[in-house]
Amino acid sequence: MKRIKIVVAGPYGAGKTRFINTASEIETVSTEVELEKPTEEKKTTTVAMDYGRITLDDMTQINLFGTPGQDYLDFMWEILAKGMKGFVFIVDSSKPESLAEAKNILSSFDTSLPHVIAANKQDYPDPVPVEEIRSRLALSDHVPVIPCAAIEKESVMDVLEALTRSMDLEAASA
Ligand SMILES: Nc1nc2c(ncn2[C@@H]2O[C@H](COP(=O)(O)OP(=O)(O)OP(=O)(O)O)[C@@H](O)[C@H]2O)c(=O)[nH]1
Ligand SMILES: [Mg+2]
DSSP: OEEEEEEEEOSTTSSHHHHHHHHOSSOOBOOEEEOSSOOSSOOEEESSOEEEEEEEETTEEEEEEEOOOSGGGTHHHHHHHTTOSEEEEEEETTOGGGHHHHHHHHTTSOTTSOEEEEEEOTTSSSOOOHHHHHHHTTOOTTSOEEEOOTTOHHHHHHHHHHHHHHTTOHHHHO
């Protein structure tokens, strides 16, 4: 059995935990704590990591590791990124003002590894379009930007499929 480590990264509140919870076939390991000032949309935050798993076939298992989004926990990014084969970078399409910070965070990841951008929260009213996200993050043409709503299984699987395609795991998932 081949076990492939994929990291799910991105800014605070972009939907990393939700993405892994939706994708995982096992109950996820989470490290959520309640926010001191919860909002209607966000009541908890990740303080260490998320973990979930997906079996592609008899031979391949994807292990998903989610990062915490808060600045003061950024030391966890390098720890979680160790040994990853690729990553999903999640941005919040409902908050255009978060994209500058997203670009900054992306620059601290190894973009020579296979990665895709999940333009998340596309189910919100007036989300930032995919092409604008591409230009705001100054992405190379070969980096896929996939529209996503992490509340839907089909949508998160589209993102993971785009990543496994760019990792050349197609044969494994066939
Ligand atoms: N409607 C909708 N809600 C979403 C989507 N993605 C995430 N959410 C919600 O947005 C909120 C924040 O999502 P989280 O998964 O906690 O975000 P996170 O990136 O893990 O946040 P931190 O770990 O605190 O950085 C939660 O209430 C999610 O349920 C989406 O695509 N659509
Ligand atoms: Mg989280």
